[in-house]
Amino acid sequence: MRIVFMGTPDFAVATLQRLVEHNFEVVAVVTAPDKPVGRGLKMSASPVRKYAESRNIPVLQPEKLKNKAFLEELAAFKADLQVVVAFRMLPEAVWAMPPKGTINLHGSLLPQYRGAAPINWAVINGEKMTGVTTFFIEKEIDTGKIIFTDTLEIGENDTAGDLHDKMMWTGADLVVKTVKAIEAGSYPEQPQDFSGELKAAPKIFKETTEIDWSKDAAALHNFVRGLSPYPAAWTLLADKQLKIFETRPLDALPGNLERVQNGGYPLYTDHKKNLVAQTGNGFLSILSLQLEGKKRMMTEEFLRGYRFDS
Known part of the structure; x- marks a missing residue:
């Protein structure tokens, strides 16, 4: 054949x-x-x-x-x-x-x-x-x-x-x-059944990949991983695009974190290993990311070289 x-x-x-x-x-x-x-x-x-x-x-x-x-x-x-x-x-x-x-x-x-x-x-x-x-x-x-x-x-x-x-x-x-x-010469040919509730999979465009922090942590975790590694979910950090590739939902804010200024959604860090965003319901720990103009890296590496506005 x-x-x-x-x-x-x-x-x-x-x-x-x-x-x-x-x-x-x-x-x-x-x-x-x-x-x-x-x-x-x-x-x-x-x-x-x-x-x-x-x-x-x-x-x-x-x-x-x-x-x-x-x-x-x-x-x-x-x-x-x-x-x-x-x-x-x-x-x-x-x-x-x-x-x-x-x-x-x-x-x-x-x-x-x-x-x-x-x-x-x-x-x-x-x-x-x-x-x-x-x-x-x-x-x-x-x-x-x-x-x-x-x-x-x-x-x-x-x-x-x-x-x-x-x-x-x-x-x-x-x-x-x-x-x-x-x-x-022996195979099934099953017509598709379109009568039930169907979920679509349209093409994804960059303008629809911005993170809406008013949504709950579980939904945003799915959003981030569904766009990782490409085209990647993104948000703004000090007016620069921040792509986020890996997260974990949290029910509560871990201790020893302080809120930092970023001009938008509430963001917390210990300046060492943890970077946590507040969502509409719960918190989202950010594990890997890429700031505009920089390479992709783990959050711990990012925090070693980034200084938040006081």
């Missing part, structure tokens, strides 16, 4: 690697065009392109997926199946091309958390469980018939980054299971 794989980031590399390790015939890879990165704006290839080239797999990098030349080039590979992981939305001319269809890996238990950021929103909403789903791509995004699912636990202090790393390999193995079933 001839397979064309479509994906761009590290998350997608895990699945491509698993397909190669299981000796599936990946005849081509479609990934994002190279882009300039860093201060020197040096052109950089996507992680998927780098892996594909290391395995001598042909790579396509179309600017536009409806481009006639790209569609002809893609069709020339005569794929039986296309596998999509962490790629952009496909036009019907692409996903309808192979005879066995095009499958997608989604980072939730569909139909819950349809959208661009399912990992982040599951953590922000305080879910205890989530999972991965393989399904056939259809016209409406994330609505196709479900093939297989697998579940994952979310720990109370797991960040979106932690869940991403676990889901990456669980999802890769689920895709292998799915492709084997399609190759054998």
Whole structure:
């Protein structure tokens, strides 16, 4: 069975690697065009392109997926199946091309958390469980018939980054299971049930990641870890942006802390190890952070070099 794989980031590399390790015939890879990165704006290839080239797999990098030349080039590979992981939305001319269809890996238990950021929103909403789903791509995004699912636990202090790393390999193995079933011609196709209460996973923008300290400590803990490590929840400290990556909720303010001036929400510290913010209900201990213009660091390191206004 001839397979064309479509994906761009590290998350997608895990699945491509698993397909190669299981000796599936990946005849081509479609990934994002190279882009300039860093201060020197040096052109950089996507992680998927780098892996594909290391395995001598042909790579396509179309600017536009409806481009006639790209569609002809893609069709020339005569794929039986296309596998999509962490790629952009496909036009019907692409996903309808192979005879066995095009499958997608989604980072939730569909139909819950349809959208661009399912990992982040599951953590922000305080879910205890989530999972991965393989399904056939259809016209409406994330609505196709479900093939297989697998579940994952979310720990109370797991960040979106932690869940991403676990889901990456669980999802890769689920895709292998799915492709084997399609190759054998025996697999389920379960229509999604949209009748219940559904939670969405829209794209996250920087302007919606500011911390609202009027919310309770537990909700803010979920908010912080759901945005960690990227794009990161943030607040202001002396008119500078302060990104917060790791926290712990507290019911009461620890002893020996004094309130310091920061021009906004109540903030307490012992100037040594502890930095605690007051929330609408309870307190939030800040464990790792990054002040604008500085590197990310643990709070203890930050307090050794920062002086609050008196």
